[in-house]
Amino acid sequence: MPEFPAIICTVDIALLTLQDDALHVLLLKRDREPFNGSLALPGGYLHAQEDQSAEDAATRVLRDKAGIVSPYLEQLATFSGPGRDPRGWSISIAYYALLPAGVLAVDGTGRQLRPVAKLPALPFDHGRIVAAAVERVRSKSQYSSLPVYLCDEAFTLPQLQSVYEAVLGEPLNKVSFRRKMDELGMLEAIPGAQTSGGAHRPAQLYCLRREFRHALSMLDRGLSV
Structure with missing residues (x-):
């Protein structure tokens, strides 16, 4: 029987957040070969001895390498082939995660947030993974509550609309x-909670209903109608 080389199996996570009204992705500086010193997505091997699933592995990688547990994590796609990793034939089960702005601490060296529209050249096929994640988020934002996971726990309706507009890249009526x-029925007003007056009238604060915090509500019609 011919011997075949082992296939490399990893998870990679495109963690997206908003900064300066634009989608950004978290990149980490690699500390080993291949591509030592390059910025890349958080990723790592599946640990057969401790991970019960690929999602467990993605959750572990985010926790260990980025120091966070994302409120939203979803499998994106599988990227595979003999040319994506110089170490050999590899499979990456890619995920994307969403996090509110300001939650993630970055130091500008080992961990950086970069705008998805102006990414540097990334190793492996991480550029393709980011592009696929952005496309998925924008598509789902047309008919679901997905952008709420980019908001703080409490938000006003104008703030939520601004988040949707930043994700979709267009103004909304x-x-x-x-x-x-x-129609989505995903929000509930926080009793007695309003923004401070300041230069504007106080605005009601909302939060995501409990039943929507781990699932998305979807409609057939988009937000632009």
Whole structure:
């Protein structure tokens, strides 16, 4: 029987957040070969002795390498082939995660947030993974509550609309947006919670209903109608 080389099996995570009203992705500086010193997505091998699933592995990698547990983590796609890793034939089960702005501490050296529209050259096929994650998020944002996971725990409706607009890259009609939020039924007003007056009238604060915190609500029609 011919002997075949072992296949490398990893997980990679595109963690997305908003900064300066634009989608950014977390990149870490690699500390080993291949591509030592290059910025790349958080990733690592599956640990057969401790990971019960690929999602467990992705959760572990985010916790150990980025120091966070994302409120939203979803499998994206499988990337595979003999040319994506110089060490040999490899499979990466890719995930994407969403995190509110300001939650993730970055130091500008080992951990960096880079705008998805202006990424440096990334090793392996991490550029393709980021592009696929951005496309998935923008597509789902047309009909689901997904962008809420980029918000703080409490937010106003104008703040939520700004998040949707930043993700979709286009302005939304205020009336249509609020009607869509009502149809989704995903928000609840926080009793007695409003923003401070300042230069504007106080605004009601909302949060995601408990039943939506681990699942998405989807409708057939998009937000632009």
